[in-house]
Amino acid sequence: MNYKLILKSIGNVLRIEALFMLIPFVVSFIYGDGDYPAFLWSILISAVVGTVLARLNPKSKNFRTRDAFVVAGFSWLFISLFGALPFVFSGCFDSLADCAFEAISGFTTTGSSILTNVEDLPRGILFWRSFSHWIGGMGVLMFMMAVMPSVNASSVNLLRAESTGPAPDKIVPKIKETARIMYLIYLAMTVILVILLKLVGLPLYDSLLNAFSTAGTGGFSTLNASIGGYNNVAAEIIIAVFMFLFGINFSLYFILIGRKFLRFFKDLELRVFVGIVVSAILIIAIDISGLYGGIFEALRYSSFQVSSIISTTGFATADFNLWPTLSQCILVLLMLTGCCAGSTGGGIKLVRFILLVKAAKVELGKIFHPGSVKSVSINGKRVTQDIVLKTSLFFFIYFAIFFVSVMLISVDGNDIATCATAVIASLSNIGPGLGAVGPTGNYASFSAFSKVVLSFCMIAGRLEFFPVLVLFMPSAWKRGFIK
Amino acid sequence: MNYKLILKSIGNVLRIEALFMLIPFVVSFIYGDGDYPAFLWSILISAVVGTVLARLNPKSKNFRTRDAFVVAGFSWLFISLFGALPFVFSGCFDSLADCAFEAISGFTTTGSSILTNVEDLPRGILFWRSFSHWIGGMGVLMFMMAVMPSVNASSVNLLRAESTGPAPDKIVPKIKETARIMYLIYLAMTVILVILLKLVGLPLYDSLLNAFSTAGTGGFSTLNASIGGYNNVAAEIIIAVFMFLFGINFSLYFILIGRKFLRFFKDLELRVFVGIVVSAILIIAIDISGLYGGIFEALRYSSFQVSSIISTTGFATADFNLWPTLSQCILVLLMLTGCCAGSTGGGIKLVRFILLVKAAKVELGKIFHPGSVKSVSINGKRVTQDIVLKTSLFFFIYFAIFFVSVMLISVDGNDIATCATAVIASLSNIGPGLGAVGPTGNYASFSAFSKVVLSFCMIAGRLEFFPVLVLFMPSAWKRGFIK
Numbered sequence: 001m002n003y004k005l006i007l008k009s010i011g012n013v014l015r016i017e018a019l020f021m022l023i024p025f026v027v028s029f030i031y032g033d034g035d036y037p038a039f040l041w042s043i044l045i046s047a048v049v050g051t052v053l054a055r056l057n058p059k060s061k062n063f064r065t066r067d068a069f070v071v072a073g074f075s076w077l078f079i080s081l082f083g084a085l086p087f088v089f090s091g092c093f094d095s096l097a098d099c100a101f102e103a104i105s106g107f108t109t110t111g112s113s114i115l116t117n118v119e120d121l122p123r124g125i126l127f128w129r130s131f132s133h134w135i136g137g138m139g140v141l142m143f144m145m146a147v148m149p150s151v152n153a154s155s156v157n158l159l160r161a162e163s164t165g166p167a168p169d170k171i172v173p174k175i176k177e178t179a180r181i182m183y184l185i186y187l188a189m190t191v192i193l194v195i196l197l198k199l200v201g202l203p204l205y206d207s208l209l210n211a212f213s214t215a216g217t218g219g220f221s222t223l224n225a226s227i228g229g230y231n232n233v234a235a236e237i238i239i240a241v242f243m244f245l246f247g248i249n250f251s252l253y254f255i256l257i258g259r260k261f262l263r264f265f266k267d268l269e270l271r272v273f274v275g276i277v278v279s280a281i282l283i284i285a286i287d288i289s290g291l292y293g294g295i296f297e298a299l300r301y302s303s304f305q306v307s308s309i310i311s312t313t314g315f316a317t318a319d320f321n322l323w324p325t326l327s328q329c330i331l332v333l334l335m336l337t338g339c340c341a342g343s344t345g346g347g348i349k350l351v352r353f354i355l356l357v358k359a360a361k362v363e364l365g366k367i368f369h370p371g372s373v374k375s376v377s378i379n380g381k382r383v384t385q386d387i388v389l390k391t392s393l394f395f396f397i398y399f400a401i402f403f404v405s406v407m408l409i410s411v412d413g414n415d416i417a418t419c420a421t422a423v424i425a426s427l428s429n430i431g432p433g434l435g436a437v438g439p440t441g442n443y444a445s446f447s448a449f450s451k452v453v454l455s456f457c458m459i460a461g462r463l464e465f466f467p468v469l470v471l472f473m474p475s476a477w478k479r480g481f482i483k
Numbered sequence: 484m485n486y487k488l489i490l491k492s493i494g495n496v497l498r499i500e501a502l503f504m505l506i507p508f509v510v511s512f513i514y515g516d517g518d519y520p521a522f523l524w525s526i527l528i529s530a531v532v533g534t535v536l537a538r539l540n541p542k543s544k545n546f547r548t549r550d551a552f553v554v555a556g557f558s559w560l561f562i563s564l565f566g567a568l569p570f571v572f573s574g575c576f577d578s579l580a581d582c583a584f585e586a587i588s589g590f591t592t593t594g595s596s597i598l599t600n601v602e603d604l605p606r607g608i609l610f611w612r613s614f615s616h617w618i619g620g621m622g623v624l625m626f627m628m629a630v631m632p633s634v635n636a637s638s639v640n641l642l643r644a645e646s647t648g649p650a651p652d653k654i655v656p657k658i659k660e661t662a663r664i665m666y667l668i669y670l671a672m673t674v675i676l677v678i679l680l681k682l683v684g685l686p687l688y689d690s691l692l693n694a695f696s697t698a699g700t701g702g703f704s705t706l707n708a709s710i711g712g713y714n715n716v717a718a719e720i721i722i723a724v725f726m727f728l729f730g731i732n733f734s735l736y737f738i739l740i741g742r743k744f745l746r747f748f749k750d751l752e753l754r755v756f757v758g759i760v761v762s763a764i765l766i767i768a769i770d771i772s773g774l775y776g777g778i779f780e781a782l783r784y785s786s787f788q789v790s791s792i793i794s795t796t797g798f799a800t801a802d803f804n805l806w807p808t809l810s811q812c813i814l815v816l817l818m819l820t821g822c823c824a825g826s827t828g829g830g831i832k833l834v835r836f837i838l839l840v841k842a843a844k845v846e847l848g849k850i851f852h853p854g855s856v857k858s859v860s861i862n863g864k865r866v867t868q869d870i871v872l873k874t875s876l877f878f879f880i881y882f883a884i885f886f887v888s889v890m891l892i893s894v895d896g897n898d899i900a901t902c903a904t905a906v907i908a909s910l911s912n913i914g915p916g917l918g919a920v921g922p923t924g925n926y927a928s929f930s931a932f933s934k935v936v937l938s939f940c941m942i943a944g945r946l947e948f949f950p951v952l953v954l955f956m957p958s959a960w961k962r963g964f965i966k
Contacts, residue, residue: 066851325893325902332899333886356879363876367949368549368958385872392875393846396839399882403816410808416815416917417899419808434899466850475851 011053028124068157106132111219137216165341219314247339314431346429494536511607589615594702620699648824702797730822797914829912
């Protein structure tokens, strides 16, 4: 392994994080809730450690696949742990495990909280929680590629390690350009969302924070009752629409900007996404209409919740713990599928399901035509057998980690639905699940050990397993690999 | 499709079933509970329909893969539906859906019951229920191959369609010989079990029926309280050991008979099976020891239940609905894994998990050695990429059918744990799940629609999906395919 390059990259990530922390630092100063020293210390520590590491001078600056995956795995761990420093210094949390959990939940855009009363937090800390969603949403390595001067072609491996979907790749020939375009689209959509929320009556502070959480499909809110607490139908509609929009593959927006409308609307994953969202909203609305006195009120809650869950945001305007089993089953399924690859959302991603359904059909077809070498294609492009295999193994790994994690946290004694959905909500970076971790609950009652397990799930899920699993391979630690 | 060959094969299966029904017919005569006319009519109908179909004269008697899969799919549907006739004529069941559910549950060796009081059944009917487990355990097409005079080499496709595991095949060059050896081992083990149960004090009738259910890893018992009702520790131990033994790949017994002990004990799947069973027994025993006043009593219940669940039998000596969440999670995981390929048990099969874990490791290794073409091997044999892909798609199909089925039956309004485990218990051919379908519950409260869904899951799970799914392919119904 090229350890120097790996450490240098982590150093750069920490320097960027120190810069990002300046914003909540200013916010804490403005509101004067007394939390600015927490940021001061955190910025200092991150900047110093980051600068020391960034000064390393590796012989090769070439990111091989293995270096890129290790960088991704460690970067996300470190940005979360250093990102937890403001929580530690603020004194608002009960334990170090809680601080780490909350920060990991933030950067991975999960939005699970161990806090029982967020409204009491100093406003700088509350800002940093939501802002971490925004940083994590598009990816911190992506940001590094967009802003660092020395980005070479091999950095595409960093993009592949951090981005989501079966085969992430550049949208324009240059990697730096790709990263910049992605971040510009992301920023522009966030700004529009802030303005809209402000227009329908949310305070600027709340508009900003909820926009960060929506853009990163995170789910931390400013109120204990989440978005439901505002009781503002217009804000609910705007956020529901934007959660959906942030669940779409960002390279499709690039296609849209290029006025290739046909290619945009013909995208198979987008069509499936729309189809699932519409069907889920309708079925749930019918299923819950008895609870809310009429289909229109039911549609209001079902559309918000479906958009929130499938985009893996996790905001709530209703307690779906009280909904009928069918609606709960649909929501759990949406937690697993998640939204589109290349979005800021989590989950297994719809394109993987499309790919596997097609592959299963091809496999069945082989019974009729044993010699056939028919292959899977999506949007007219042939998908290699390698990617099909990798995708189906991804599916297996998701469930393998799911089962092991459920068993590990079940020792705490929560019921089986709570344990199972807590793990799904962590792996898919959603936040709320069912039972004790439902929309009105939180993760405070879990043991420190369970919090570590769930934190692992959040990072593993965000990075889609491989960059985290390589860290457990002996090859990643063999000295013989140093080059 | 070679429709004539397909119909002829189904006819032969029905003729064999009519022969099998003679046994409960005799039993019903001996006990004089008045149920013998039910068998008389059923035998007549099955024999007549079977003979008419079996008289068809197809041009080719060559089973291509597609013919074999369609034969397997239909044979299991027909043997179940005709096997439900005695239930229909007996008048002991509330509806036709109930009769079909019980028969499908019998032949697929699931053991889910819609009956609330089995002890009231006439003894011929009760016998037929358990005997259907024995017929289904080793497979009805396998029996046909063992006894029918005209079995050609292409029949190996029937064996592949009906047997379990990623790549079932002959153990000796001749297919007829293979089928005979399998059935002889099966019969011998069943006879030993009957004798042992009789020796420890069970009545002959009960010994026979419980031996049938154990051998087929079915789970229908003669008492409402399942095996727990006998309160006979020796019988519990014997059945626990035999459930485990019937969960082992039968071709390993052939290896054992050939005195190749090293190859037997070095079999990877067997080792994993033993390892999982021992670990599960110990962890659960510790977890539940507080409930049963001591580790020894806890070991008694945990060992029986682990053996019963992993072998997918479904007998119970304790109500594991009341066990702590960790124990329940372990049992649910064992429901999914099931036991060894080529056994009479159900589930995904351990060898598939071994294969996928190895494939995932190879995939991770590719990050370090991008050009590598390392492949997966089990017991020193290389596994082709095709089989790896098929196995991972199998895993995907299992969960796809699982989720759709859970949603369909959730309309009944049962809680999510009940719905989820009812589907797993059906797909893996176990019987009891958690919640309302726990060891003390049953499937009576489900709607007729849900019973159909679960029946589909039982057959699809028993045949490992492909032979059932091909029936839904348009190619299976195209006239152009007739040859």
